[in-house]
Amino acid sequence: TQLLEQSPQFLSIQEGENLTVYCNSSSVFSSLQWYRQEPGEGPVLLVTVVTGGEVKKLKRLTFQFGDARKDSSLHITAAQTGDTGLYLCLSGGYQKVTFGTGTKLQVIP
Amino acid sequence: ETGVTQSPTHLIKTRGQQVTLRCSSQSGHNTVSWYQQALGQGPQFIFQYYREEENGRGNFPPRFSGLQFPNYSSELNVNALELDDSALYLCASSWAPRDYGYTFGSGTRLTVV
Numbered sequence: 001t002q003l004l005e006q007s008p009q010f011l012s013i014q015e016g017e018n019l020t021v022y023c024n025s026s027s028v029f030s031s032l033q034w035y036r037q038e039p040g041e042g043p044v045l046l047v048t049v050v051t052g053g054e055v056k057k058l059k060r061l062t063f064q065f066g067d068a069r070k071d072s073s074l075h076i077t078a079a080q081t082g083d084t085g086l087y088l089c090l091s092g093g094y095q096k097v098t099f100g101t102g103t104k105l106q107v108i109p
Numbered sequence: 110e111t112g113v114t115q116s117p118t119h120l121i122k123t124r125g126q127q128v129t130l131r132c133s134s135q136s137g138h139n140t141v142s143w144y145q146q147a148l149g150q151g152p153q154f155i156f157q158y159y160r161e162e163e164n165g166r167g168n169f170p171p172r173f174s175g176l177q178f179p180n181y182s183s184e185l186n187v188n189a190l191e192l193d194d195s196a197l198y199l200c201a202s203s204w205a206p207r208d209y210g211y212t213f214g215s216g217t218r219l220t221v222v
Contacts, residue, residue, distance in 0.1 A: 033210045042199050042213030088151050095165035097142060102151040
């Protein structure tokens with residue numbers, strides 16, 4: 001059974017600061033997705049990474065997929081209050097889907 | 110695109126009862142999956158359907174069962190409800206989940222008393 005550990009578990013930062021969230025797997029990812037979930041809502045897809053070493057940028061968010069495809073990171077530059085939420089990594093799509101343990105981010109104005 | 114819609118949004122049931130939750134997939138999506146999310150935790154995978162066949166299952170007992178219909182809508186059935194079944198139940202659909210990810214509904218909040 002694949003386990004996805006995210007760190008940190010909780011993060012509280014001031015608006016304008018930078019942060020990085022990590023997702024580490026006990027086995028190789030086939031693909032890796034990042035989602036953000038706000039209270040009372042379902043997760044919303046941010047990005048999908050498939051190739052080892054891949055880097056994707058989405059405005060202030062930078063996603064990196066490790067060369068060995070067992071880890072990934074999400075970096076947010078100049079955090080805004082709208083970035084507040086639960087960040088989740090996800091592996092799978094074929095027959096088995098595993099979510100990470102989650103990182104709860106609070107951005108304080 | 111209409112997105113993924115789930116019904117009902119909230120539900121209260123008594124221990125031992127049975128419940129059916131419903132999900133309408135996003136147009137064009139042939140894969141649907143269900144998740145259980147306890148408060149403050151990440152979602153746990155229950156099962157996934159592709160073209161009306163179950164093609165994956167997480168570590169949930171058989172009293173959790175499902176169906177996918179020809180129009181790709183779906184149901185989650187839970188028998189013999191237990192207090193620990195209280196959670197947010199999420200449905201997600203996709204047409205190529207590995208490459209394009211999932212579209213999630215807003216969930217059904219189930220409370221078992």
